[in-house]
Every structure is written in structure tokens, then in C-alpha cells.
Amino acid sequence: MFVSPEDRRIGIVFQDYLLFDHLSVLDNIAFGPSSSGLSKNVARRAAQQWADDLGLGGLEARRPPELSGGQAQRVALARALAAEPALLLLDEPLAALDATTHVHLRRVLGEYLERCPAPRLLITHDPTDAFLLADRIYIIEGGRITQSGGPDEIRRRPATSYAADIAGTNLFGGVCDRGEIAIDTTGFLLHAADTKTSGSVLVTVHPRAVALHPTEPHGSPRNTWLATVEAVEHLGDTTRVLLGGPIRLAADITPGAAAALGLEPGAEIWVAVKATEVGVSAA
Known part of the structure; x- marks a missing residue:
């Protein structure tokens, strides 16, 4: 079934932002609410709220070419969220931000995602963003999914060394015999309280x-x-x-x-x- 673009209700944050250069910051953010049928005044009020929440106050009249990369990224995020989308796609939405702004906007985005009933997909190279914002994580290595699961599941049982690295867990391969584990490649012995698991094992130490x-x-x-x-x-x-x-x-x-x-x-x-x-x- 074909749905015309203006009726699809998809919110997207692109890596290169794709803001409307001919519109002000406020009108970029108001674009989604206006397209959904809200009056101009109501749409601009909603846009102003998002501008305030994302630290864009004072920039409302600027055009995209007058913005820094971090400012443009915040406008792109505000535009996507203000539309109240039925599907939300976020491609590195926090990547260009300084550390302080990153933490603040991650909190704002997290609060929005908690109350957002729509499906949403977040693409990020920042493991902290993934573990704090996601309900389910898919780890991609070499173009294929090597593990999927909830944040706690991946922290407890990472499937690869890369997954262990981003989850902050030390991961080793080894052979276990009644609680004594010979670590692969080195033969170093670790002792575990688990004396029932035997054979080839994955060992994790937080x-x-x-x-x-x-x-x-x-x-x-x-x-x-x-x-x-x-x-x-x-x-x-x-x-x-x-x-x-x-x-x-x-x-x-x-x-x-x-x-x-x-x-x-x-x-x-x-x-x-x-x-x-x-x-x-x-x-």
C-alpha cells in the first residue's frame, strides 16, 4: 500500500542533518507539526518547547548555514521529535555534540523514548548511548549481527571480544575443568566458583x-x-x-x-x- 510522504509520520535524524536551508531553526522544527495539520501558531509553540528543551534558545531565527555542527544536529533531533512520529529513525543523533551537551541531550532523548509508543531504531558507535537508551541492542561486526539482546544480557554474557569491550566486560576463551580454567593462548589458570561447567567456555570478569x-x-x-x-x-x-x-x-x-x-x-x-x-x- 502506497502512503504519500507527508502522511508517513516517520521521524528521521540523518548523519548529515539535511535541514531546510531556506527555513529558520524554529520553522525547521515546526515543519513536522505543521505537516501533520496543526495550525502555524500551535506548531511554532511546539517547536519552541523543543528548542528550549534541546538548548536552542536564542537561535530560533538563524538559518542552518549559520549554525555549528552541534547546533545543526540538535535542530535535526528537535525536528524529528517534534513531529511525534509513528516511526523514529536516529542515525548517530548525538555524535557531533560536546561532552556536556551530549549528556544533557541523552537524558532528554531517553525521557522521550520512555514515553514514546512508536517503534524506534537508534544507530550509534557510542556504547554508552546504546546501553542507556536501548531496550534491545544489536551488535554488528564485519557487516553481520554477532549478538542481540537486552543491555543487561549483553553485559552479563557478551558473545565476542568486541561485545565485551563495548560492554565494559573482560572476556576470555578457555577450557574449564571443575572450576579451574586454562585461558586460551596463554594457559594461565583462573579459578571460578562454578564447578559444574566443563569443556570450552567463555569467561567474563567485570x-x-x-x-x-x-x-x-x-x-x-x-x-x-x-x-x-x-x-x-x-x-x-x-x-x-x-x-x-x-x-x-x-x-x-x-x-x-x-x-x-x-x-x-x-x-x-x-x-x-x-x-x-x-x-x-x-x-
Whole structure:
């Protein structure tokens, strides 16, 4: 069945925005409501609300060529959402934004998506956007879907090293025998609390489950080893430490702990992981 373009009620944010250069910011945003039959005044009031919500106040009279890339992207997003679409397609809707604006608009978009009954498809290279905004995630590698599932499912059981990387989970292949796992390629042994799974397995260790110590730890952790710091990344209230050694993995610790440990590339550090924090699933 053919539906004319003006009746399709599809909201789209294109990577290159495709704004109407002959219209002002406000009229670009009002285009959708106007096309759906609202009066000009009502459409412009709706457009003004979206302009305010997306931080476009004061830019309403500008034309697209007068906007920065981030401003144009916000106009494109506002235009798509103001139309109250029956289908929403978002292609990298937050990619060109500075960090502060990105966080704010992700929150605005998330609130909209929670109350939006329409089907929506979000394409992004930012795993944080995907895990915070999506109900279901499809991971594409080499042009094919390698895993799909809810955010929590993918965090708990990533199917590939790429999925583990974007989900922030350390992933290893290995062979398990009664809770003792020989990691592929290195033969390094990890101990897991799961003593029932055997054979080829995928092993996951969340970065927050990795503890770092200046000296060899003693006590409950069954997995301890000496590693080398490869990189230290500051991520707001978390510091991610990339570790080399018998196995490569990431650890997430607080900035205060990182400072106290004096971490820097090349430094040696003791690693501890409890057996209960080693996830095991059949490969």
C-alpha cells in the first residue's frame, strides 16, 4: 500500500542533518507539526518547547548555514521529535555534540523514548548511548549481527571480544575443568566458583570485580597475579586501568584509589579477583 510522504509520520535524524536551508531553526522544527495539520501558531509553540528543551534558545531565527555542527544536529533531533512520529529513525543523533551537551541531550532523548509508543531504531558507535537508551541492542561486526539482546544480557554474557569491550566486560576463551580454567593462548589458570561447567567456555570478569594492590594480597581471593599497567584512563568518577601480563584485562577503580596506588604505565601491580566474580558459560 502506497502512503504519500507527508502522511508517513516517520521521524528521521540523518548523519548529515539535511535541514531546510531556506527555513529558520524554529520553522525547521515546526515543519513536522505543521505537516501533520496543526495550525502555524500551535506548531511554532511546539517547536519552541523543543528548542528550549534541546538548548536552542536564542537561535530560533538563524538559518542552518549559520549554525555549528552541534547546533545543526540538535535542530535535526528537535525536528524529528517534534513531529511525534509513528516511526523514529536516529542515525548517530548525538555524535557531533560536546561532552556536556551530549549528556544533557541523552537524558532528554531517553525521557522521550520512555514515553514514546512508536517503534524506534537508534544507530550509534557510542556504547554508552546504546546501553542507556536501548531496550534491545544489536551488535554488528564485519557487516553481520554477532549478538542481540537486552543491555543487561549483553553485559552479563557478551558473545565476542568486541561485545565485551563495548560492554565494559573482560572476556576470555578457555577450557574449564571443575572450576579451574586454562585461558586460551596463554594457559594461565583462573579459578571460578562454578564447578559444574566443563569443556570450552567463555569467561567474563567485570572491571569493577578486579581489585588492585601494591603488594601481594592474602585472604579470600583465589586468583592473584602480578600485572603491568599498560594505560590509565580517567572516566569521570571511574578510573579504568588497562593491565598486561599473563592475561590482559581492564580494572575499574576510583580516582582516589588510583592516586593512592600511584598508577602509571609500566608500573607493576598485584591483581586479585574472587572466584565468585569469574563468570563461566559454555562456548
